[in-house]
Amino acid sequence: MNNLLVLPLLIPAFTAVILIFLKERVDLQRMISAVSVFLNIMVAGIIVYQVSTKGIQTLNMGGWLPPYGIVFVADMFAALLVLIGAIVGAACLFFSFASIGEERERFYYYPFFHFLLTGVFGSFLTGDLFNLFVCFEVLLVASYALIVLGGTKGQLRETLKYVLVNVISSSLFVATLAYLYAATGTLNMAHLSVRVAEAGQGGVINVVAVLLLIVFSIKAGLLLFFWLPDSYSAPPVAVRALFGALLTKVGLYAITRTFTLIFIQEPGLTHSLIAWMAGATMILGAIGALAYNDLGRIFNYNIIISVGFIAFGISVATQDSLNGVVFYLMHDMVAKALLFFLGGMIISASGTDRLKEMGGLIRRYPWTGWMFFVLTLALVGVPPLSGFAGKVMMVRSGFGQNHVALALIALASSFIVLYSLIKVFQQVFWGGEKREEQVKPLHYKAMMAPAAVLFAIVILMGVGAETVNGYVSQAGAVLADPALYINAVMKE
């Protein structure tokens, strides 16, 4: 029992409720938000420390012993994601201060922001499948509001699609849970793992597994990403960064959790399905990243490529590749947020999001330019930076486990990422400026600060990969051996 585990959920939830009452006091809202996100980082840091010294931490809500009550579980994987999520969330918050505008701030931007964080952290920490659904809904409702806030025609249209897709997938989620409960009589993840292993993964359970995979794939943008590029283009940059960094990763987290803990008896069916989907996602994402000429779309398709890449690691499912998944997931959350920050600066500096109309920004904004260049290298996986270690581990075990074709696709997708982002770099920063009127971003320094912090993390995670790997391999060990997780939850 460790009561600390509920704090990452409670802090943003309470903050959000308080902020609702401070509608007109924007300065106060900002102050409370800032304090809240720093508290969250601290709590998440303490949880990571406790898990690393004392093993998996659990919290039985209301004192109901599992499998009867709702249980919160922090293994290293969840704890690390909460920590990185808290840091990225804080960065997005400070970027919002500089870029979101007072209109939105007055209309409950910060409460929605904190509700989104509530849902994200809840999804990471919960050990109960139905509770996962509830946390998903919390973050989804907050994300509906964040996408539509502002109410332009484009936003309304994209939100309609986004809401519809998610309402359908949520219905499917609940229906799947109904079948799962009928088949196994439990919804606690650790208990499910035991029951599925006892009963064998027969017909019904396989159907449930595939249905869950579909549900989570819609959330993660794994193959079923048709909604993602449009929806993620609608809101302002700070929101896009938050979505790109956190929302798809929650889906990936759910896939990783369920397919390393519960549905592990029939990897020939489920994991090869994930492998096919991962390959197709990387290829289609690559086509998209090459096809478009506006910044938003290119970045969105880059999100999709990395989703495919991480899913490839999940499908290989050795300890080495799962270490890689954890490492790369952490890297990708930070790097994608940074990518959108820099993209936001570029767009507001040049006043357009079409590549063809940009150019020569390196003279006015050298720091943004070089940060973008280094970030590109990090996303591709060039050694001293954060993307390298995760990619090496996944691709190495891909070749080791006879997933040669998939590993080759993964490597090729890295080159596509390199090509598409270097193309952006060339067009945006080289040459002369092509537009007459100069639009200077209002708060360049305030935008730079959170970006610089994330940039430092990208470099530190790469240079200090050995230290990070100590934590990551602890996470990978639990993913590779479900018994550790089960024993920690079901202990009397």
Added chain:
Amino acid sequence: MELVVALAIGVLFSVGVYLVLSKSLLRILLGTNLITHGVHLLLLTMSGLKTGAPPLLGEKAEAYADPLPQALILTSIVISFGVTAFFIVLAYRTYRSTGTDDVEGTKEERQ
């Protein structure tokens, strides 16, 4: 009894899907509503339908209904209530800003 409810769920799902596939926003909205109703019925049916036993487990209870599905349905209904309310407002705002409830009509200004 389960068979009848199962059929009802099937009907709700198919009508819901049919409505979601139409072009009018209002029909889509009603379609999602029907689908969630179907899901809730499914949740209720999944542990078997019993009559005459409350979901309370006393010391000497001879029969009792499984309380968990009822708790799940309650949660799910509350969530779908909230989402539906949001969806209706969203559809209304879209109708006000585009002047039509045809989803094709919202597409016009795409590059």
